Amino acid sequence: MLIGRIEDARFGDGAELATLDLELGRVATARPPGSVNGAVLNARGRVVLPALVDAHVHLDKAFLLDGGDPGEASLGAAIRAVASARESLGPATVLANARRALELLVKNGVTAARAHVEIDPTVGLDLVHLHRTLQAEFEDRIELELVAFPQRGFDLPRMVELVNEALRSGLPVMGGAPYVDADPRRHLDLVFELAARYATPIDLHLDFTDDPGRSLLAALAERVKAHGMQGHVCIGHVTTLAAMPADAQARALDMLAAAGIALVVLPATDLYLGGHGEPGTRRLAPLERAHARGVHVALANNNLANPFAPFGNGNLLQAAWVAGVTRRASSPAERELLLAAVTVNPARLLGLAAHGPTPGAHAHLTIVDATQRGDVISLAPPVLATLRAGRLVHTIGHAAPHVSEQRAEP
Numbered sequence: 130m131l132i133g134r135i136e137d138a139r140f141g142d143g144a145e146l147a148t149l150d151l152e153l154g155r156v157a158t159a160r161p162p163g164s165v166n167g168a169v170l171n172a173r174g175r176v177v178l179p180a181l182v183d184a185h186v187h188l189d190k191a192f193l194l195d196g197g198d199p200g201e202a203s204l205g206a207a208i209r210a211v212a213s214a215r216e217s218l219g220p221a222t223v224l225a226n227a228r229r230a231l232e233l234l235v236k237n238g239v240t241a242a243r244a245h246v247e248i249d250p251t252v253g254l255d256l257v258h259l260h261r262t263l264q265a266e267f268e269d270r271i272e273l274e275l276v277a278f279p280q281r282g283f284d285l286p287r288m289v290e291l292v293n294e295a296l297r298s299g300l301p302v303m304g305g306a307p308y309v310d311a312d313p314r315r316h317l318d319l320v321f322e323l324a325a326r327y328a329t330p331i332d333l334h335l336d337f338t339d340d341p342g343r344s345l346l347a348a349l350a351e352r353v354k355a356h357g358m359q360g361h362v363c364i365g366h367v368t369t370l371a372a373m374p375a376d377a378q379a380r381a382l383d384m385l386a387a388a389g390i391a392l393v394v395l396p397a398t399d400l401y402l403g404g405h406g407e408p409g410t411r412r413l414a415p416l417e418r419a420h421a422r423g424v425h426v427a428l429a430n431n432n433l434a435n436p437f438a439p440f441g442n443g444n445l446l447q448a449a450w451v452a453g454v455t456r457r458a459s460s461p462a463e464r465e466l467l468l469a470a471v472t473v474n475p476a477r478l479l480g481l482a483a484h485g486p487t488p489g490a491h492a493h494l495t496i497v498d499a500t501q502r503g504d505v506i507s508l509a510p511p512v513l514a515t516l517r518a519g520r521l522v523h524t525i526g527h528a529a530p531h532v533s534e535q536r537a538e539p
């Protein structure tokens with residue numbers, strides 16, 4: 130349903146209720162002349178946010194657990210468990226699970242996501258085709274950007290050829306996971322070579338260990354500079370940062386900032402699979418310190434209900450809440466950063482045009498059950514409604530904002 134106006138909305142500092150007029154999928158500066166084209170949505174004093182953006186998600190291995198036992202909580206075991214499930218699951222199940230994941234993201238207020246598409250000799254490019262089907266099916270609700278992702282590395286036969294084929298067919302981002310190959314630096318070199326061939330940005334799974342001695346950050350920064358890729362590379366996980374002594378961590382963050390490498394924190398997986406030393410520790414990259422030193426940061430879902438993240442539930446506000454607890458984000462500024470990390474920051478990372486309750490911006494909006502912006506991260510409130518380009522794509526039950534079918538008066 131196309132919404133023409135949102136009344137009784139709170140945005141910005143939220144001190145007073147305001148009206149947003151929507152026109153041609155954008156937020157208009159003032160009421161447009163003539164009738165508003167669409168219905169009126171009354172937000173009933175709730176907070177209207179820029180819609181959530183998931184910078185890193187895996188749709189093709191969502192819901193593999195189906196309530197079952199995730200098994201050993203380690204990265205290697207999770208990769209093996211998913212690879213073995215992959216062989217037994219039919220494509221119809223993978224498609225149904227991915228569809229369920231996307232529906233969940235929309236319900237949770239997400240209107241754009243970057244999905245890592247697995248490519249390996251077993252599945253070939255089947256999952257690329259599956260994602261294209263989903264892209265078309267969901268295009269009115271969620272914008273999907275696809276990453277060519279060699280989850281099991283380049284050591285397997287035909288991998289360079291397969292990834293090359295995926296990029297040649299139009300996948301716009303080159304992915305990678307250097308830690309799965311015997312020679313992680315060679316993996317990095319192949320990623321940069323393929324990205325250069327097709328002029329794509331790079332999105333890596335990197336440094337997913339508690340051992341800073343195995344960090345590839347310096348090797349990556351070196352390659353980013355050599356290829357002139359500053360501002361076009363982002364890295365997910367990077368739990369090594371949390372395991373570094375303070376001075377080494379500060380140097381590493383400065384190196385990322387200088388190379389224009391963005392950081393994406395993935396709490397549901399990072400906290401579950403990382404930090405298993407004795408005594409137990411919890412590992413999450415320090416996004417607030419990264420931000421303070423000039424690194425662009427985002428926070429994303431990664432996995433949903435699978436051996437990488439049995440508690441992954443597609444809820445970005447809850448992921449930000451978990452990160453807030455883990456990083457002790459007590460100040461309003463730190464909570465504001467967490468909110469940016471699931472809204473405008475990932476949008477910028479994906480190269481999307483400005484969106485949110487701001488005049489001139491695209492009307493991709495999320496209305497949450499909170500009456501103060503400062504509460505959004507600490508309460509992780511339910512999402513009441515999701516709008517994409519001024520169109521209502523999700524709303525829930527009795528607590529939802531009220532939509533009037535009558536056209537608004539000019």
Ligand SMILES: [Zn+2]
Pocket residue numbers: 185186187245334365431432
């Ligand atoms: Zn991932």
